Amino acid sequence: MLNEADTCRKYVVPKLIQSGWDNEPHSFTEQQNFTDGRIVMVGDKPKRRKKKRADYLLRVTRDFKIAVVEAKPMYRKTGDGLQQAKEYAEILGLKFAYATNGDGIVEFDYFTGKERLLSEFPSPVELWSRYCEAHKIEDAQKKERLLAPYYRSQGKDARYYQEIAINKSIEAIIEGKKRILLTMATGTGKTFVAFQICWKLWESKWNSRGEPRKPRILYLADRNILIDDPKDKTFTPFGDARWKIENGDAIKSREMYFAIYQSLAKDDRRPGLFREYAPDFFDLIIVDECHRGSARDESNWREILEYFQPAYQLGMTATPLRDDNRDTYAYFGDPIYTYSLRQGIEDGFLAPYRVHRIVTDVDAAGWRPSQGEKDRFGYEIPDGEYQTKDFERVIALRARTQAIARHLAEFMRNTDRFAKTIVFCVDQEHADEMRRALNNLNADLVAQNSDYVCRVTADEGQIGIGHLSRFQELETKTPVILTTSKLLSTGVDAPTCKNIVLARVIGSMTEFKQIIGRGTRVRDDYGKLFFSILDYTGSATQMFADPAFDGDPLGIEIEDGVHNRRGSGSGKGEGDGQDQELPDEDAPRKYYVDGGRFEIATHYVSELDPDGKQLRVIRFTDYAAEKVRTLYPTASELRVKWSDLEQRAEIVAALEERGIDFESLAREAGQPEADSFDLLCHLAFNAPLQTRRQRAEQLRRKKPDFFGQYGPEARAILEELLDKYSEHGTTQFEMPEVLKVPPISEHGNVGEITGIFGGAERLKEAVDQLQVLLYAA
Known part of the structure; x- marks a missing residue:
């Protein structure tokens, strides 16, 4: 009757060794955690659930898993662990699953769909051969490229889903697939995945023409921040092979290139720098945030991708297929791998969140000017009822901005005044107005830290980028609050950001999920396990009601009880490498109103339904x-x-x-x-x-014989235990801790107190019986 641990030690491990799984480069790992455990809120405190753990993972090489083994005690049936093994294999993207009780072995082969009973595990050579045969990988050089090692940096191992994305991408490339798409939620490490793909291909000297050289790779995006961060951080192991294409220079002597579309595209002065490179110059193009315009049929940037048609092109996006990114999927095809926000939260790799819905009285009721009312600059304000979608676009109400700022400042006073916070405003002007209001409401902290509140928009240029860099650093205390419009909506890695504030309407699900992604990073070591969304416009409420949304929040706290679901619009543009702030020629004049005062109203809570699928007000x-x-x-x-x-x-x-x-x-x-x-x-x-006190008195009144069977000192200890329960609850019955604190500790040490009852067993019996009687009626 061996237990599971004994079965593994005496039978399972020897069988794996006998089949050659401990011979380099092959290996197996025991008791391998592959998720971090979902984070749930217990009251106001975050707590992790159990991690998913495989008994054994079989590896062809250090970086290439191929099978999972689940072991059960010898007294169980051979196949009892197969369902669990299959569940884990499917999560991990493995094609072979095994269950064993140390005696027999059951195999499930995902390529054939068949189960079979075995007396020993297949060897690494056999499994690898079956894998390659199923994928039709016959060329030895292709096999070598698929097994090329990752770049290893200290403390930075690939997570299971990143390994799947990397391996599937390499497989697709060596099999000749020219258009590839990865859909991975914001915060799940798309840049890391892109780097490892590039590294494996670079180190194994893959290129599109089969020449004896390293590949030439272009990393392409639409904003400098999406290019500079990867180039200067993640991709540093490429050393001098890196080059950023800018300032009109078509350098051709490097291997790892970085560029924004704007630096390559045609304009009024030139036909496009991209034409100075041959169409087949690049072997691989990584298109980061590929949903942001490059694949749209009418986009000028599409011309760049089509010009480099001979290159393999890998698109990366955080958003599943929707109407507003349909062109992206039409161009790249269906994703070869998807890792969603919902799955990231379930695995504990992404932070869950609470949503606070806050409605000012002016958002709830709307705003209408008095007859003939003029704005700050003397323009008469057209009569009409203005709603949330109009505020800061048509009507700038300073009092509304101040009401939002007051509420946010108070929220942070009650939670954490140094919690990193990003406030998304309507435009750069609104971001400056919000910055000023928050600055003055936090003057005590600003007097000590002048950069407590900063604006980061295109107008701020490099000064704003400097604020952002300090905000992103783990060890810096300030800036604490950044106000922005669109610059920080994507591509900004801020691991300790705890508050996302929506002070503008977000009409696009794609943009909404990008914005939410600013807070999804988890940092256990810095106490960042969840984040808050403060929604002042109804955008979050509207998006969470969309069936296409794929992330479960912890719950929504709604202040005022008004679900503000008014319509909204979102501007489109191809960017300029910085903040997208192009003027809308058809937009009405903006009016500025400085007077009045607005407030926030009441509060109620929405939670997930029992299945965790939808939000409901309860x-x-x-x-x-x-x-x-x-x-x-x-x-x-x-x-x-x-x-x-x-x-x-x-x-x-x-x-x-x-x-x-x-x-x-x-x-x-x-x-x-x-x-x-x-x-x-x-x-x-x-x-x-x-109450606890009533229950305790009821026990004393109804069961005096229970106390009467003990001597005076033992009876006094039980009475004191009951008093402690009345004051603090059932935790006071936990032994031996409660014996070490007054007044019970005044009877002696733990040994002396147990002696009063005639030993530890008699003491336990007395306390157990006390609890049974306490809850008898």
Whole structure:
């Protein structure tokens, strides 16, 4: 009757070694975690769920996994672990799954769809041969390129989904696929994936013409920040092979090129710098943020991609197929791999979020000028009712900006005044107005840190870029708040950003998900496990209601109860390498109103439904009641389990897994003195509610014989335990910790106290019986 650990040690590992899985370059890893564990909020505190862990991962080389093995104890059936092995294989993108009890082995082959019973594991050579045969990879050089090692930097191993994206891309390239698309959520490391693809091809001397040389690769995007960051950070191992194409110079002596479309495209002065390179000059073109214009049929930038038609072209995007990026998918084809925001949050690699919906009274009711009212510059304001979509585009209401700023400043006072925050405003002018308001509301901190609030827009130029660089640094305290319009909506890696503020309408799902991506990075070492979205325009509420949205928030806190779902528009343009601020010639005149005062109203909460699929407006207490009924259908069943200390711990853990802690629940219910069990029964089954003190007095009154069976000092200790429960709850029954604090510790040390009861077992029996009687009725 060997347990699983003994079975693995005595039988599974020897079988793997016997089949050659410990011979270089082949290997296997034991007890390998491949997710970080989803982050859930338990009250106001983030907590990770369990990580997914494979018993064994088989590797053809260090960087190429090929199979997963799940082991069960020898007394289990051979195939008992196969379903789990298949689940893990599918997540990890592996084509072979094995289950074993140390005696027999069951194999599932995803290429053939067949299961078979084995007495020993296939050898690495056999599995690799079957893999290559299924993929029709016959050329030895192609096999070598697929197995080329990653670039390894200290503490930067590829995550499982990154390995899938890298390997699938290399496979597609060596198999001759000329248009390739990767769809990976913002914050999941697209740049890292692109680098490793380039590195493997560069090191193995792949190129599109089969010549004996390293490839020439172009990394292409539409903003300097999307080019400069990768070039100067992630791609530094390429050393002097790197070159940025700019200033009209068509340098041709390097191998790793970086460029924005604007530096290559035609304009009024020239036919386009890209024409100075031969159409087949580049072997591979990486198109970052490829949904942002390059693949649109009417785009001038499309001409660049079509000119370099002989090159392999790899597009990278964070957004699944939608109407506003259909051209991208038509050009590149279906993605060879997709890793969604939802999956990133589920795996614990991306931070979940809370959404605060805040409505000013002017957003709720609209704004209308008085008859003949003139703006700041003496222009008469046209009569009409102006709504959220008009604010800061047609009507600039200074009082509204100040109301938003006051609320944001107060929110940060109540949470963390040094939490990195990005405020998305309507335009550069609005960003400056917001910056000034936030500066003055935080003057005490600004007096100590003059860059506490900064604007980062195109007008700020390199000064703004400097603010952004310091904001991105992990160790810098300031800037804390950045106001912007569009410059920071994409391509900005800010790992410790905790607040995303929407002070402008976001009409595009693609742009919305890019903006949300500014906060999705997780940094356990800096306490960044979730982030907040403060929505002052209704954009988040509208986007979360879209069935195409694929990320689960933790819940929405809505201030005022008004779902502001007014329409919105979004400008389109191809950018200038910086912030997209092109004037709209058809836009109406903008009017500026300086007077008045606006406020924020009330507050309620939206949570995910029981399946975690949709948002619905419910109270936290209702949510908790539903979860309790799901886990424990009757109050009597809950009572039996609650009376036992070990089973009670299981109940607490199960509720915490679902984001429920008793301190928050009691606070939300307005019952801080209630017994936790009674509170659960009251909310879930409408049972009468008792306080802890009432329950303790009821025990003393109804069960005096229980206390009477003990001597005076033992009886006094039990009475003190009951008093501590009345004050602090059931945690006071945890042994031996409670014996070490007054007043119980005044009876002696732990050994002396247990002696009063006749030993540790007798003490445990007494405390257990006390709890059973406490919850007997």
